[in-house]
Amino acid sequence: MLTKAPRGTKDVTPDNVYKWQYVEDTIRALCKCFGYKEIRVPVFEHTELYERGVGDTTDVVQKEMYTFNDKGGRSVTLRPEGTAGVVRAFIENNLYAESAPSKLYYILSCYRYEKPQAGRLREFNQFGVEAFGAYSPETDAEIISLAMTLLSRLKLADLGLYINSVGCPECRQAYNQKLRAYFSDYVDQLCETCLTRLEKNPMRIIDCKNKTCKKIGEGAPSLLGEQCGKCGEHFDEVKHILQEIGIPYDIDPTIVRGLDYYTTTVFEIKSGNMVVCGGGRYNNLVEELGGPPTAGIGFGLGMERIIMVLEEKNLFPEKPSGCDLYIASIGDNAHKAAQKLVHGLRQSGIAAEGDLMRRSVKAQMKYADKIGAKYVIVLGDDEISSGEAKAKHMQTGEQAPVKLNTLTDDLSKLGNL
RNA sequence: GUGGGUGUAGCUCAGUCGGUUAGAGCGCCAGAUUGUGGCUCUGGAGGCCGUCGGUUCGAUUCCGAUCAUCCACCCCA
Numbered sequence: 001m002l003t004k005a006p007r008g009t010k011d012v013t014p015d016n017v018y019k020w021q022y023v024e025d026t027i028r029a030l031c032k033c034f035g036y037k038e039i040r041v042p043v044f045e046h047t048e049l050y051e052r053g054v055g056d057t058t059d060v061v062q063k064e065m066y067t068f069n070d071k072g073g074r075s076v077t078l079r080p081e082g083t084a085g086v087v088r089a090f091i092e093n094n095l096y097a098e099s100a101p102s103k104l105y106y107i108l109s110c111y112r113y114e115k116p117q118a119g120r121l122r123e124f125n126q127f128g129v130e131a132f133g134a135y136s137p138e139t140d141a142e143i144i145s146l147a148m149t150l151l152s153r154l155k156l157a158d159l160g161l162y163i164n165s166v167g168c169p170e171c172r173q174a175y176n177q178k179l180r181a182y183f184s185d186y187v188d189q190l191c192e193t194c195l196t197r198l199e200k201n202p203m204r205i206i207d208c209k210n211k212t213c214k215k216i217g218e219g220a221p222s223l224l225g226e227q228c229g230k231c232g233e234h235f236d237e238v239k240h241i242l243q244e245i246g247i248p249y250d251i252d253p254t255i256v257r258g259l260d261y262y263t264t265t266v267f268e269i270k271s272g273n274m275v276v277c278g279g280g281r282y283n284n285l286v287e288e289l290g291g292p293p294t295a296g297i298g299f300g301l302g303m304e305r306i307i308m309v310l311e312e313k314n315l316f317p318e319k320p321s322g323c324d325l326y327i328a329s330i331g332d333n334a335h336k337a338a339q340k341l342v343h344g345l346r347q348s349g350i351a352a353e354g355d356l357m358r359r360s361v362k363a364q365m366k367y368a369d370k371i372g373a374k375y376v377i378v379l380g381d382d383e384i385s386s387g388e389a390k391a392k393h394m395q396t397g398e399q400a401p402v403k404l405n406t407l408t409d410d411l412s413k414l415g416n417l
Numbered sequence: 418g419u420g421g422g423u424g425u426a427g428c429u430c431a432g433u434c435g436g437u438u439a440g441a442g443c444g445c446c447a448g449a450u451u452g453u454g455g456c457u458c459u460g461g462a463g464g465c466c467g468u469c470g471g472u473u474c475g476a477u478u479c480c481g482a483u484c485a486u487c488c489a490c491c492c493c494a
């Protein structure tokens with residue numbers, strides 16, 4: 001147990017870290033390009049924030065939260081998602097007082113007590129984006145475009161963008177009544193969960209995977225046809241803009257999303273069957289959590305899921321070399337000289353390494369090859385007395401003479417440094 | 418929470434119809450090549466056969482439990 005990571009958690013070993021850095025670097029560059037600024041928020045919050053923000057009838061809140069009392073008797077919860085905490089920070093730091101809109105992004109870990117499986121962990125990482133203050137459909141399109149642009153920069157094709165609108169509380173209330181009326185004719189056929197859904201949230205019945213429920217759901221009135229004029233218009237404009245900027249999408253009326261705060265636009269991006277990104281608009285959340293009435297829209301994108309898909313499709317760039325120059329050494333004099341040289345090179349910003357294990361030249365060469373050193377210099381008594389050595393380019397095998405007292409310059413002339 | 422699969426070397430996996438020293442490939446270390454990696458050959462290190470219990474003269478093998486892990490469902494990233 002002592003040497004076993006807790007269930008549903010994973011280490012990222014040095015061999016794989018470059019994959020994370022590649023995705024993170026791509027994200028940061030993209031967010032800069034779209035004008036989104038990074039925000040960092042705590043790993044845990046008051047439990048109440050999630051109960052009220054995410055919604056206490058959701059699966060996430062009801063059975064998946066890591067909740068505990070701290071030594072002061074406060075109930076705190078490891079964040080199960082990013083939005084609630086960011087909204088809290090937005091309110092607490094009066095970000096709404098700065099010029100609108102506030103466009104924020106974050107890369108953070110989330111925690112849900114679930115049964116792990118492919119692409120699902122108890123500790124997972126999310127890239128998220130939130131835009132506050134803008135009600136316009138252009139904002140919806142910008143958010144969706146950001147997600148799609150990221151995925152295309154990562155060279156992911158075969159993606160499906162699915163959008164839907166869940167309306168505002170007003171039209172949803174009218175719609176829910178129609179749904180209840182419709183489904184109440186099938187009470188004896190619906191599954192157990194759907195019977196409770198009928199009371200609490202009949203929209204979820206449409207989303208049920210049970211065969212009978214699914215079939216009954218197909219005949220149910222569509223929210224898209226029942227929305228108020230304002231919501232319908234908003235959705236139409238979002239679709240229109242997506243078309244204009246050339247982002248293909250499908251309308252999927254079964255997307256309801258498991259978090260309570262969504263209003264109007266919701267969307268998912270799938271790679272195969274895997275949902276890699278999900279999000280939507282939440283125009284009432286800021287106010288519900290005690291802030292001024294402020295529009296909001298955002299998404300969460302699963303880092304592990306993206307990395308999983310990129311691995312499957314072999315889309316990672318080559319692992320970057322960690323070492324510009326390896327100095328192999330023979331004998332005590334050379335070891336000392338090598339140590340000095342390595343130190344000097346490092347001061348001028350060159351990634352240099354030397355032998356730390358007093359191994360044979362052959363073993364040192366092998367090691368240099370393993371760590372992907374670009375050049376190797378072998379240092380012995382001859383080189384020290386002559387002040388000259390040969391730098392071997394490991395990929396081509398070619399050697400070029402270099403002077404030990406002008407190593408940095410000589411190496412940069414050889415290129416690739 | 419429900420259902421299924423799998424636990425043998427660092428990794429991927431053979432194997433033992435229950436029997437004495439448990440194997441391969443890859444990786445690691447060393448030698449062939451007395452100061453030059455990748456290819457080849459040779460040698461070496463490395464396993465309480467997941468854990469606990471049961472059956473048995475004897476269990477890594479059979480049975481049970483447990484833990485871990487993987488996969489699917491619910492839900493979600």
